[in-house]
Amino acid sequence: MTIRMYDLAGANPAVRFSPYCWRARMALAHKGLDVETIAWRFSDKEAIAFSGQGLVPVLRDGDTIVNDSWAIAEYLDKTYPDRPVLLxxxxxxxxxNFARHYAQNVLSGILFKAIMMDLFNAIDPGDRAYFRESREKRVGSTLEQFQIAPDAARAQLNTALSPLRAVLKEQPFINGRHAAFADYCVFGAFMWARNVSSVSLIAEDDPTHAWRERMLDLFDGLARKSPRATA
Amino acid sequence: MTIRMYDLAGANPAVRFSPYCWRARMALAHKGLDVETIAWRFSDKEAIAFSGQGLVPVLRDGDTIVNDSWAIAEYLDKTYPDRPVLLxxxxxxxxxNFARHYAQNVLSGILFKAIMMDLFNAIDPGDRAYFRESREKRVGSTLEQFQIAPDAARAQLNTALSPLRAVLKEQPFINGRHAAFADYCVFGAFMWARNVSSVSLIAEDDPTHAWRERMLDLFDGLARKSPRATA
Structure with a gap:
């Protein structure tokens, strides 16, 4: 039976941009597993109520239901041990886990400020009131005030990427010779930015740029082929 | 035959503060190997010329000479495979390697600015002219101008520690249930600060503070017992 995954979708249902869902998508591809994704919106809490919580990704593999991208990676390693390992x-x-927190605490924090309004415009109109209210409460200002200019974002990102840049001068992937779940955690943050925004945030001669290109090429271009929102 | 290690020493030869030497000291202890350290100064290039380069740590294990803390960790894992693994x-x-670059590019950069003058005062008087000239050239200002106030350093470190803090809320060591070489790379940076300076840089309720205490306790308090420079 095909694995199914609830995946955050934008106003255009083909546009998928959740960094956590991208971790899971890449993890499934890493395992060579087919998946049928189901477009999900922030307001569809009922559609995933069966998982006992309200966030995506939610995976349904036969009778098993798993939510949370980290738990999904662990589940896939445990259930499909003969396939390439994630962790x-x-x-x-x-x-x-350190790379995961670096991605979500450091990189995503900067990307969030850089793409805020693009993200707002990419989500489904029915999700926007919820998104604005919850995110403005979280960041303590309006979305518009929270957004920073591309130059400021590039400067902050340039500093934040310094340990990653140094590593990627020495090895092709964060996980070494081959990409694995640490790569997918960091890459998820960049897919979030890529699929809602056209802002260019990393210089082309930066080793992290070349790494992102390699990630986009993995699994027959799975991520590269994914549609981007158009303004 | 006892392993010998050339180890950067201060004006007080018992004070050892090189972050790279601390990585190697902890790695040797991790393997349960005795080591005889040899106090070394920046100006003693001739004493380690046999290693073909001019930096410590330099390890001599029988007929084998290894320099560079990362190479030492790899050497120890290869040569003593039945002892606890480092990498x-x-x-x-x-x-x-990612944790190593985070330690030396992010954390050490902040610590360096915080402890600069304490470090200068802790090193051997014979090393100070070399140290001042090489470090002022590297940082592009006088040591005095480069130094930042403790409050500024605490604020920068607080931000920089965010991914580490998140990890250490979930696991006791960076390497998981047990400390290993990623922990020693990060810990080396903190030993550098601890043994030359009395400035307090991490709040006591920070999970990274508790982790550092656990690290100080390892191997019968090896690091905790190490002498600190007195102003």
């Missing part, structure tokens, strides 16, 4: 060993797992 | 597997190794 390898105690050290690989623990350190991927 | 475990492809993913563990690749991701430890």
């Amino acid at each position: 390898d060993g105690e050290q690989g797992r623990a350190l991927a | 475990d597997g492809e993913q563990g190794r690749a991701l430890a």
Whole structure:
């Protein structure tokens, strides 16, 4: 039976931009597993109530339901141990958790400020009131005030990427010779920006730019082929 | 035959503060290996000329000479495979490299500005002219101008520690349930600050503070027992 995954969708249902859903999409592709994604909106809490919570990704694999991208990676490694591993060993797992927090605490924080209004415009009109209210409460200002200019975002990102840049001068992927779940965690943040915004945030001669290109090429261009919102 | 290690020493030869030497000291202890450290000064290039370069740590294990803390970790894992592993597997190794660059590019950059004058005063008087000239050239200002106030350093460090803090809320060590080389890379930066300066940079309720305390306790308090420079 095909695995199904609830995946955050924009006003254009083909546009998928959740960084957490992208982690799971890449993890499924890493395992060579087919998935049928189901377009989901912030307001569709009832559609995933069966998972016992209100966030995507939610995976349904036969009778098993798993939510949370990290739990999905662990589930896939446990259930499909003969496929390429996502989180390898105690050290690989623990350190991927560090890369995950670097992605969501450091990189996503900057990207969020850079793409805020593009993100707002890309989501479904029915989601916008919820999005504005919840995010303005979280950041403590209006979305418009929270947004920063591309130059400021590029400067902040340039600094924040320094450890990643140094690593990617020495190895092709964050996980080493081959991409794995730490790569997908960081890449998810960049797919979020890519699929809602046309702002260019990384210089083309930056090693992290070349890494992102390699990530876009993985699995027959899975991420590169994904539609982007048009303004 | 006892392993010997050339270890950067201060005006007080018992004060050892090189972050790279601390990585190696902790790695040796992790392997349960005894080491005889040899106090070394920046000006003693001749003493380590046998290693073909001019930086410490330099390890001599029988007929084998290894310099560079990362190479030392790899050497120890290869030579003593039955002892606890420092860099475990492809993913563990690749991701430890990310933690290493986070330590030296992000954390050490802030610590350097915070402890600059304490560091200058802790090193041997014979090393100070070399240190001032090489470091002022590197940072593009006088040491005195480069130094930042403790409050500024605490604020910068508080931001920079955000991914580490998040990880250490979920697991006791960066490497997971047990400390290993990624922990030693990050810890080395903090030992550098601890052994030359009395400035307090991390709040006591920060999870990174508790982690540092656990690190100080490892191997029968190896790091905690190490002498600190007195102003």
